[in-house]
Amino acid sequence: MPAARPRVLYVTDLAYPARGRRYGDEDVFLTSRLREHFDLALCHPLDAAALMDGFDAVVVRNSGPVLGYQQEYEAFRARAIERGTRVYNPLTGKADMAGKQYLIDLSAAGFPVIPTVDRTEDLHLLPAAERYVVKPKLGADSLGLRILPADRLTGLADGTVLVQPHIDFAYEVSFYFVDDDFQYALNTPDPDRRWELQPYAATAADLEFARAFVDWNGLGHGIQRVDACRAPDGRLLLVELEDLNPYLSLDALTDGARDAFVAALTGSLGRFLAADRDGVRAG
Template sequence: MTPRVLLASCAELPESDGDDTSLPAALGELGVSAGWAPWDDPAADFAGADLVVLRATWDYPARRAEFLKWCESVPNLANPAEVVRWNTDKRYLVDLAACGLDVVPTQLVAPGAQPDWPDAGFVLKPSVGAGSVGAARFGPGSLDVAREHLDGLHADSHVAVLQPYQETVDREGETALVFVGGTYSHAFVKGAMLSDSAELDGSGLYVDEQLWPADPEPALRRAAEDAMDAAGTVLGVDRRELLYARVDLVRGPDGRPLLLELELAEPSLGFRQTDGGARLRFASAVRAALLQR
């Protein structure tokens, strides 16, 4: 019988932002029937699908508890609900740093607490967030505005993440290295997001991005492999069980790659920034994941 896969999206962007448009056809070529459905659509038969793949569920930050409950209700979800729970709160960066991974220095600031304010530029963002929404950059001389931003995050019940601003991002952006079925697939570069010209997309779910294809040097590829191994260790899973992963790296002041984000829930995978082979690898990995159900 033809396996049925549902690609989970959200009501505002029911077929993603266009990056995943080629996936249903790529899956169809391999004998897999694939369609889109917003995760909170009561008419969608997620329980009856052979596999549900989180692709564009970008509205979860405001409704994370409800979203995680839904994830747990889906019998066959990629990536699995426990991975999504861990990965949709940037506190996971602290777990990865504890494994010895080079991570952008991260302070977590819970409501009611105050951070050690840095004496150089820094970023404040919600620990549960996506698409750069709620992220802002401050200079060392703008503590008043930063305090206001922190109060705003806390008023919305967010734990805040405070990180030193990595100036290299202004020159070379961040590099996203995409893994499919635990194996490196392709990479792309994202320009700096916290600039004055940054604007929200019409959906309000993400800040418009500038992306380019990339061919990362060995130090970046090795750092991404280390991040994948560390995630496997923390999660207690074989990294090959992760249908997809995106490792976002920036270069620290000394040039060493630092982990900015590890995306295991619904990252854009940059299919439009790479050759057609990436979607074929993705479709093949879905076929392999179907065997494990």
């Protein structure tokens, strides 16, 4: 008899109304290809905790901002950790998976990040700017984001929000990795149209920048998206390191690039499951 194929629970919110993105289309495409290698079922993020015991691994993909179901997500994490459930991406991520504190920590450590603080007494650490970006530390998808002048910041930085200088950047660019391997890059020529993306030819310096954050996160397995902006002085600055459920914008790729990504993801997930069978901690 042929060996049983791994069983994968694929978590996605196909109906989530993401601005400028089509979660459902991307996940229908990916699952159609992954089914060639795995026995696979889709479920809504609110159902994952109840269903995951019947599968060899849970793959969290376009499940929407956790902010909308924070309590249920925490219950899912706790149950997965308690039962030793294999979750891809692994739940050890230190970036968006754990909130936005990492932006403050990386900024303080001197990484090339948009300068970020969360306390009034630290506002002096930010460079002078005409306007500042204020957003909830537990926010996502630009929910609750405000752009304010300096004289409106008093009392806002109470530890629950991030404060950053507003940067008139030339463009945003995203670097996509599977495990530690760079896959492709996309940029936004028009800063006002975040999700109108086109292929970007990353330079060696660009990849050195992006890889530093992937190395810092140390996931081992999984998909990560390094979002950056090109500052007026030409430097790249980190905007976000998405390590929970990054949207992949696969519709912006050529057929060949999409095929290459699917192959990389299939190989990564296969290694992740094989490491589990062999008793090796994966990520």
